[in-house]
Amino acid sequence: METPIPMMDGSCFKVPQRLETERLVLRMFVEEDWRALHEHYSDAECVRFTFGRAQSEAGSWRAMASMLGHWQLRGYGPYALEEKATRLVLGTVGLWYPIDWPEPEIKWALARRHWGQGYASEAVRAVQAMAGDSLPGLPPISFINSANAASIRLALAVGATLERETEFRGACWHVYRHPSPRRA
Numbered sequence: 001m002e003t004p005i006p007m008m009d010g011s012c013f014k015v016p017q018r019l020e021t022e023r024l025v026l027r028m029f030v031e032e033d034w035r036a037l038h039e040h041y042s043d044a045e046c047v048r049f050t051f052g053r054a055q056s057e058a059g060s061w062r063a064m065a066s067m068l069g070h071w072q073l074r075g076y077g078p079y080a081l082e083e084k085a086t087r088l089v090l091g092t093v094g095l096w097y098p099i100d101w102p103e104p105e106i107k108w109a110l111a112r113r114h115w116g117q118g119y120a121s122e123a124v125r126a127v128q129a130m131a132g133d134s135l136p137g138l139p140p141i142s143f144i145n146s147a148n149a150a151s152i153r154l155a156l157a158v159g160a161t162l163e164r165e166t167e168f169r170g171a172c173w174h175v176y177r178h179p180s181p182r183r184a
Helices: 033-041 057-074 119-134 149-157
Strands: 018-020 024-027 078-083 089-096 105-110 141-145 161-168 171-177
Touching: 018 119, 024 089, 024 119, 033 057, 033 089, 057 089, 078 119, 089 119, 105 119, 119 149, 141 149, 149 171
Parallel strands: 105 141
Antiparallel strands: 018 024, 024 078, 078 089, 089 105, 141 171, 161 171
């Protein structure tokens, strides 16, 4: 049975199109966001474990377009991560499930100058809670290259636990399971 493609008006989206935390807004992408995302995607250190090389402006635009398309195909996807105080797009955090991933995951990708300020963990916790409410069947994973120490630290900090190791694209990757939200 084929899954229906969601409509642009969001009528088939499985999760909210906007979340807020104390400091952040997680929202759908708009075309202008690619410029802010390019700060992350053009930094070879930021994309060492994902793309493996810095992206051109066109590559950054295509990466954002694929995240927007993910919403249309899966009914959920990554959000643009915007700081409330400045309205600056810091990166992306949200649900991600490409065709070759083992399960739906919570992904994060912030420009390097925003690392270490708690933005990613704040956003991930909001996505964990949203996923528990909107998609309660299975807690998501984070699928992390085993050499990506910073992402592993973040996964552990937000309560994810190492579930298994697997070979993926010629490297060892870890599957971290996010906790199920506690229901009152």
